[in-house]
Amino acid sequence: MSLFPETVETERLRLERLTAGDLWDLYEYASTDAPDIDEVTEYINWNPHETPKETRDFLATVESQWADGDGATYAVRPRDGEPLAGEFGGTTGLGMEWNRRLGTLGLWLRKPLWGRGYSGERAGALLALAFERLDLDVVAVSHDPENDASRRAIEKYVDRFGGRKEGHLRNDLQFADGSVRDSVRYSIASEEWREAVGEDRDVRFVDEQ
Known part of the structure; x- marks a missing residue:
């Protein structure tokens, strides 16, 4: 069995393992001609x-990265009743x-x-993956200081x-063009997460059959 589940399901989303089969979906929405x-x-x-x-x-x-256990990347697909239901909606991941x-x-x-x-x-789904299945101690996330929506x-x-x-970390992020930017970093520890969620786990892991 893989370290990572093939699919992670929440109330409104399906996170499906990103593979070579997603080539054309990913290119359509991540290319220079993609909308927005x-x-x-x-x-x-x-x-x-x-x-x-x-x-x-x-x-x-x-x-x-998936095969080596170094990271899990998923395609985000909204579930029935949500905007873009069933469509490729972006990607998310957990780096290790x-x-x-x-x-x-x-x-x-x-x-x-x-x-x-x-x-x-x-995030709630991937935190459950990190702390319940992968036994990590801490999960971190960062954003660009100017990105108010992400903040x-x-x-x-x-x-x-x-x-x-x-805190605010200076020159923390390096971009493909060689430039660097600051970041604002947050973290959640396993014990903090467990105390916050209790027994409320609104997430389902589906492994390869």
């Missing part, structure tokens, strides 16, 4: 894909630093899914799950 791509990538540290080969190479890296028992959250969503609370919902979303779920703001 400049807004989507304004504060994140990857550039829009110039060619399908760039997308394919990225997916090969994602699959290698096993020697520090630390996980790092990442997320980007297509613009029609912004402002609906999906960030916090999938609001992150502060909301960090507070909900008992975490805290660690």
Whole structure:
């Protein structure tokens, strides 16, 4: 069995393992011609894909990380009754630093899914994965200091799950063009999360059959 579940289900979302089979969906929404791509990538540290080969190479890296246990990346698909139900809505993931028992959250969503609370919902699911299944000690998340939308979303779920703001880190993020930016970092510890959620686990893991 893989370290990571193939699918993670919440009330409104399905997080499905990102694979080479998602090539054309990912390229459609992560390429230079994708709708709203400049807004989507304004504060994140990857550039829009110039060619399908760039997308394919990225997916090969994602699959290698999965196989090696170094990270789990999922396609975000809203469930029935939600906007873009069943469609590719973006990606999310949990990067691993096993020697520090630390996980790092990442997320980007297509613009029609912004402002609906999906960030916090999938964070809750990946925190359950990190602490219940993978036995990590801490999960961290960062945002660009100028990204107010991410700040609001992150502060909301960090507070909900008992975490805290660690601080403003200078020159913390390196981008594909070689530039660097500051970041604001937060963390949630396993014991904080367990105290906050109690027995309330609104998440389902589905492993490969």
